[in-house]
């Protein structure tokens with residue numbers, strides 16, 4: 001067995017946290033020979049629910065779970081102490097009548113504290129995945145408040161959108177989802193995101209050739225992926241949880257394991273200016289990893305249709321950034 005690693009999860013007693021923690025403890029993500037100490041962080045009023053989650057973790061008797069640290073969000077430095085991964089799930093959800101701009105302002109301060117505490121207390125090799133919405137801009141705030149941590153350690157989650165898009169393409173083509181590769185999500189994890197079918201492949205062929213219904217690809221497909229979160233809420237009466245937790249774990253796996261040839265992982269990362277995106281924005285790109293280092297996949301040719309979509313999502317992210325300028 002290796003030395004344990006420490007993985008923090010904020011909002012650990014919430015619905016995504018609950019769907020994520022047991023899988024982190026089981027060895028599925030970091031491997032069967034990698035012990036994990038979980039740092040579970042919650043608002044003070046949710047700590048008793050967190051005790052219940054802890055009891056259930058004990059009752060699973062996972063051989064790879066080397067310890068549990070429970071921490072109130074009042075002391076984030078204690079919560080993130082020596083952590084190798086920080087998964088930021090906890091934040092205030094959008095309520096009826098709330099504009100996106102309101103949400104950015106409400107959640108922004110959570111992430112200034114998160115960034116400062118990560119810089120002060122986490123392990124030197126820390127990597128941070130922001131799931132709590134608006135995740136791109138929350139990640140930007142976190143990164144800005146942890147300036148000593150290299151920018152390539154910060155990620156915001158667009159993987160749920162990638163997985164949703166892959167499923168939609170597979171169903172339309174009548175092929176298994178495992179045949180779909182190279183699905184990129186460009187931009188913001190929001191209704192302006194651009195799920196890219198032009199570069200996606202089905203059984204190694206361009207999805208755009210396999211699915212000949214261009215109207216469906218350009219309209220229905222994109223809108224279905226963009227609005228899938230709302231569709232799940234209206235059907236289930238609650239927002240995506242198991243699929244969101246699954247996507248967060250897929251993101252971690254895709255960063256720490258090599259990407260297969262001909263495939264990509266979609267994640268929002270700090271832009272280096274690639275594809276004309278403002279440097280420093282947390283923007284959804286296709287990336288590939290060698291298991292320790294990752295890179296934005298370069299040289300993809302985006303046609304006029306794609307460029308227009310990318311500009312729209314870029315503009316939304318610029319507006320979000322402008323709304324939180326004082327927090328950066």
Ligand code: NAX
Nearest residue numbers: 011013014015016042043046073090091132133157160244
């Ligand atoms: P829940 O309300 O079930 O759970 C959130 C938990 O976070 C609660 O237990 C709450 O006590 C805790 N919390 C709130 N503020 C906190 C803070 N400052 N520190 C620590 N804990 C805090 O929400 P859930 O369904 O789990 O969703 C969590 C977040 O994920 C939301 O912001 C949601 O919008 C976002 N999502 C992001 C997705 C993505 O693809 N990036 C998709 C799913 C999800 O909508």
